[in-house]
Amino acid sequence: MFGYTEVLQVIGAMIIFSLILMTSNSMILRNSTMQVEGELEQETIALAQDIIEEARIKEFDANTAGNLPPTSIPGGFTAAGSLGSSGSEGNERHKFNDFDDYDSYTETVETEHGEFEISAEVFYVDPNTFAPSGTQTTFKKMVVTITNALLVDGSDNRKQYQFEFIRNYYAD
Amino acid sequence: MNLGLITSYIIAGMLMLAIVTMNINLSTSSSELTVTQIQKQHVQTVTDMLTYDIPKIGFAQNGKVTAYEVSPGVNYEMIEVAEDEKLVFNSDIDNDGDIDEITWELTDTKVYDSDPSKNQNVKVLIRSQNGVDTEIRSGVKKFTINYYDEYGETKANRMSTPITDPLVRANIKQIDVELIIESKEKIRYSVNSDGRYVASAWEKRFTPRNLQD
Numbered sequence: 001m002f003g004y005t006e007v008l009q010v011i012g013a014m015i016i017f018s019l020i021l022m023t024s025n026s027m028i029l030r031n032s033t034m035q036v037e038g039e040l041e042q043e044t045i046a047l048a049q050d051i052i053e054e055a056r057i058k059e060f061d062a063n064t065a066g067n068l069p070p071t072s073i074p075g076g077f078t079a080a081g082s083l084g085s086s087g088s089e090g091n092e093r094h095k096f097n098d099f100d101d102y103d104s105y106t107e108t109v110e111t112e113h114g115e116f117e118i119s120a121e122v123f124y125v126d127p128n129t130f131a132p133s134g135t136q137t138t139f140k141k142m143v144v145t146i147t148n149a150l151l152v153d154g155s156d157n158r159k160q161y162q163f164e165f166i167r168n169y170y171a172d
Numbered sequence: 173m174n175l176g177l178i179t180s181y182i183i184a185g186m187l188m189l190a191i192v193t194m195n196i197n198l199s200t201s202s203s204e205l206t207v208t209q210i211q212k213q214h215v216q217t218v219t220d221m222l223t224y225d226i227p228k229i230g231f232a233q234n235g236k237v238t239a240y241e242v243s244p245g246v247n248y249e250m251i252e253v254a255e256d257e258k259l260v261f262n263s264d265i266d267n268d269g270d271i272d273e274i275t276w277e278l279t280d281t282k283v284y285d286s287d288p289s290k291n292q293n294v295k296v297l298i299r300s301q302n303g304v305d306t307e308i309r310s311g312v313k314k315f316t317i318n319y320y321d322e323y324g325e326t327k328a329n330r331m332s333t334p335i336t337d338p339l340v341r342a343n344i345k346q347i348d349v350e351l352i353i354e355s356k357e358k359i360r361y362s363v364n365s366d367g368r369y370v371a372s373a374w375e376k377r378f379t380p381r382n383l384q385d
Contacts, residue, residue, distance in 0.1 A: 006176060006180065010180070010183055013187065014187075017187060017190065017191070020194070021190070021194055024194050024197070024198050027198065027201070028197060028198065028201040031201045031202065031204070031205045032201070034205065035204070035205055035208045038208070038212060039208075039212075039372060039373070042212070042215075042374060043373075043374065043375065046374065046375060046376040049376065050376065050377040050379075053227075053378070053379045054323050054324055054346070054377075054379045057323075057379055057381055057384050058323075092324075093323065093324025093325075094322040094323055094324045094325045096323070096324065110327075111373075111375050112350065112352065112373040112375060113373060
């Protein structure tokens with residue numbers, strides 16, 4: 001070993017230092033990730049609230065938009081399979097006039113934090129269990145899903161942030 | 173001096189340099205994280221106040237403020253001033269039966285006017301209730317208000333400001349607030365770098381119930 005002692009010591013020091021460096025690098029990366037995620041998640045919540053707040057002031061159903069409510073409730077509401085915007089409303093939010101028009105709505109919103117993909121779905125839910133219902137009830141649930149290219153999980157797949165809101169016909 | 177000693181000095185020097193660099197990076201990253209958290213707290217403070225105020229635009233105990241007279245024959249307007257950086261509205265904000273005038277305005281006054289070494293981009297934001305000002309000196313760089321006369325309208329189709337015509341102001345349905353708060357001091361990434369201010373942004377579109385037709 002004579003003559004190689006110093007070399008081995010240097011190699012040892014290098015290995016120890018490399019380990020420290022890797023740890024510190026992962027710490028810096030974790031710090032940056034936390035910073036970015038915190039900032040973007042805040043915006044995600046604000047965007048979801050925008051849609052929910054806007055939808056909740058619209059009529060509960062297309063058939064309640066007139067002066068008189070339907071003669072049969074909830075049977076007179078739009079059929080579960082026909083929820084969503086009508087042909088003339090398309091995917092244009094400013095044309096929506098009732099809560100379920102937001103079903104199948106998609107939008108890309110540009111903010112200070114970049115682009116966010118927004119999608120929404122609306123469906124009837126059971127009044128007792130709040131599970132999706134295939135028939136009309138007096139409860140509708142809106143689920144807003146938001147994704148962003150920088151909000152990803154460990155496998156680099158976009159994380160889906162979902163926000164739910166349940167609306168009752170009688171509690172407006 | 174023998175070759176081995178010189179080589180070991182060089183290696184030791186390189187190691188020291190790397191350790192110092194690593195230390196600087198770590199400390200910069202930690203400082204940045206801390207400052208970001210502080211900025212987020214500042215943003216939170218302002219957004220808490222905004223989310224308390226703006227949804228109540230036009231609220232009065234027996235309906236909307238427009239049903240009340242400010243003077244004989246003249247009714248209150250829900251929104252009195254609608255500008256880029258200024259919003260004045262009426263609301264019974266504290267639910268005491270009296271209509272209050274609330275103002276949000278980004279002034280031209282620099283927060284650190286007396287100290288040029290601090291961030292000169294940030295201005296004083298004022299929230300005023302019936303003329304009583306609350307100055308917000310948390311480092312607001314941007315406070316932009318956009319107005320929409322249709323629900324869910326795109327930003328490109330926002331109403332042009334200032335909105336001086338009361339009839340046009342009465343059509344406002346949604347209000348969007350963009351807020352950017354910056355740190356007091358710069359974070360420097362190396363000895364020679366100029367550094368940059370740490371910022372935190374927030375944007376929200378409000379749909380006040382009383383602005384509904």
